[in-house]
Structure formats: C-alpha cells, structure tokens
Amino acid sequence: MKNIPMDIRAIDKDKINIANYHTHTKRCMHAQGEDREYVEAAIESGYKILGFSDHSPQISDDGYLSGxxxxxxxxxxxxxxxxxxxxxxxxxxxxxxxLETEYFPAMFERLLKLIEPYPVDYMIMGQHWLYNQVPETVATKKRTDEQYLKEYVDQIIEGMKTGYFTYLAHPDVANFVGDVSIYKKHMLRLASTLKEMNIPMEINALGYADNRFYPNKYFLEAVKELEADFVIGVDAHNPEMLRDEARRRGCMELAEKYGLKVINKVI
Ligand SMILES: [Zn+2]
Ligand SMILES: [Zn+2]
Incomplete structure (x- = not known):
C-alpha cells in the first residue's frame, strides 16, 4: 500500500470508460456471489474499470471481530x-x-501495517461509526444531537488528513434528523474541506435503489453550489447490482438535478 491515494480522475480523465470503484465480496458476510461473478457481471454490463472495495478488516485491542x-x-x-x-x-x-475502510483512530495504524505488504491500489472511506466501532455509535441510527454530527464530521476530516483515501463513500450516511440548518452547516463544512483537499464524494447507488435516507436531499442541497467532484458508487453487494443500469441512471439524474459534477462514467 502506497501512501498516495489513487486519483480516479487521472485514470480516465476523458470519462470514456464506465467505472465503478465500490464493490463488495461475500467476505463481509452481508454480500453475495463469487468474486468472479462480479467481474463477469461488470463486463457484461459494459464496465471497463471495476474496483473491488470490500469492507476492510480491522484489528481491535480485544480481538473483537465485526460481523x-x-x-x-x-x-x-x-x-x-x-x-x-x-x-x-x-x-x-x-x-x-x-478497500472500503472505516477510519478508527485507535486501529488505523494496525490496519496500515496489515495491508502494507500487499498491492492495494486504493481505499475509499466508508464511515459507519463514530469513534472506534462501539455498537452505540453506528452512524445510521437516527439522531438529533449536533455534537454527534460535529464529531462525526471531525473524525472523517481527521481520517482524510492521513492522505490514504481516494474518496468518501456515502458522505451522508449519518442519519441526522434534527434541525436541517444544523445538518446542512456540518455537511457543507465536510464537503468544503474535502473539496479543498481534492477528495471527491460519492452519490451512493445502493442507498438510492433501496430508498434509504441517503443520498440525503438536504446534503445534496447543501453542496450544490460548491462545484465539488462526485463519484457514483454502485456499492454492489451482489453481482446483479452491477447489472442494474436503472440505479446508476437514477444517481446521474440526481446529480443533474442538483448540478453536481460526476467524474466517473456509469452508463
Ligand atoms: Zn456493506
Ligand atoms: Zn460499501
């Protein structure tokens, strides 16, 4: 693993190729299908670039293994x-x-040590927890407390400053249901900081297709004037998700609606 994040803008700067960088495997225990089936689904669907980014291992102090x-x-x-x-x-x-990696400050050095000898091309950050993966701090739980949202954004920014991450997956996966202006303030702070750092953010096609609370319209509204770079990520948890053009098209339509610049081609 090199401490230079892969720049997906440079890989295909003319956006000729259909590309997805957010793909899981059954190793994470909530995705299905053989690795080869994902590759074949991608080829059949016209992809020219496929990045596997399964949920990365984490090494905790107490030997806890996440499910x-x-x-x-x-x-x-x-x-x-x-x-x-x-x-x-x-x-x-x-x-x-x-890899799709959580930035857990207490475990990050151990993770780097584990992956360092291997030819890992890139990591995207998918931050599903605040702090270090104690169950109570899962980001998808509904919350109204500004302090949580503030610390969550701070933790992502701290992780991005390590320089290891290519983009931020589902930047809107924190399920804040309190005051919209507070939500937008912190999301804009997050997005502006990442823009300054030249780090793109994702429009997540899994959330879109499942009608989850993300992509969050208030997030999209908050960032629409920013001219930041966005990546559409299939977040494939089975090979069929790669074949489903409708979810990719839906994300493209969202991007158009909010005037967001998409840097990978998905259809
Ligand atoms: Zn997953
Ligand atoms: Zn994912």
Whole structure:
C-alpha cells in the first residue's frame, strides 16, 4: 500500500470508460456471489474499470471481530483472488484492488501495517461509526444531537488528513434528523474541506435503489453550489447490482438535478 491515494480522475480523465470503484465480496458476510461473478457481471454490463472495495478488516485491542467485514485472516485470500482475476480478465476489464475502510483512530495504524505488504491500489472511506466501532455509535441510527454530527464530521476530516483515501463513500450516511440548518452547516463544512483537499464524494447507488435516507436531499442541497467532484458508487453487494443500469441512471439524474459534477462514467 502506497501512501498516495489513487486519483480516479487521472485514470480516465476523458470519462470514456464506465467505472465503478465500490464493490463488495461475500467476505463481509452481508454480500453475495463469487468474486468472479462480479467481474463477469461488470463486463457484461459494459464496465471497463471495476474496483473491488470490500469492507476492510480491522484489528481491535480485544480481538473483537465485526460481523460486517472480512476478518484479518481473510485479507490475504481477498488480495490473491482479486489480483488473480485482474490478470485473468485483463483484456476485458481493468480491475483494481481496494478497500472500503472505516477510519478508527485507535486501529488505523494496525490496519496500515496489515495491508502494507500487499498491492492495494486504493481505499475509499466508508464511515459507519463514530469513534472506534462501539455498537452505540453506528452512524445510521437516527439522531438529533449536533455534537454527534460535529464529531462525526471531525473524525472523517481527521481520517482524510492521513492522505490514504481516494474518496468518501456515502458522505451522508449519518442519519441526522434534527434541525436541517444544523445538518446542512456540518455537511457543507465536510464537503468544503474535502473539496479543498481534492477528495471527491460519492452519490451512493445502493442507498438510492433501496430508498434509504441517503443520498440525503438536504446534503445534496447543501453542496450544490460548491462545484465539488462526485463519484457514483454502485456499492454492489451482489453481482446483479452491477447489472442494474436503472440505479446508476437514477444517481446521474440526481446529480443533474442538483448540478453536481460526476467524474466517473456509469452508463
Ligand atoms: Zn456493506
Ligand atoms: Zn460499501
């Protein structure tokens, strides 16, 4: 792992190729399908670039293993599988090896140490918790408390400052249901800071297709004047999600509605 985040703008600056950088595997225990099936679904759907970014392992002090990400023991098998597929299908599609990673301050150094010997191309940040993964601080729980939202945004910014992340997945996954002006203030603070750091944010097609609370219209409203860079991420948890053009088209329509600049081509 190199401490230079992969710049997906540079990979395909003319946006000729259909590209998705947010793809899971069954190792996270809530996605289905073989790795190869994701590759074949992507090729059949016209993708030229497919980034695997399964939920990264985390090494906690007490040996706790989460039920929603691969274990540290599975990491090498993940690397071997994706790099072998990249080689096998290299004439049909460009495959990148990535991770969707939580920035847990207490565990981040250990994670870097684990992945350092391997040819990881990139990490996206998917921050589903505040602090260090204690169950009570899951971001998707409805909250009205500004302090939580403030600290959540602070933690993402702190993580981004490490320089390891290519983009921020679902920037609107904190389920804040309090005062809209407070929500927009912190989301704009997050988005402006990332823009200054040249880090794109995602419009998440899984949230869109499942009618979740994200993509959050108040988030989109808050950032629409900013001229920040956005990436549409399928967040595929099964191969069929890659085949489903409607969800990608829906995200493109959202981007158009709010005047957001999308830097990857998805359809
Ligand atoms: Zn997931
Ligand atoms: Zn994801």
């Amino acid at each position: 929603m990400r691969m274990s540290p023991m599975e990491f090498e098998g993940y690397v071997d599988s994706i790099t072998a597929l990249a080689k096998e299908y290299k004439n049909d599609i460009k495959i990148y090896l990535g």
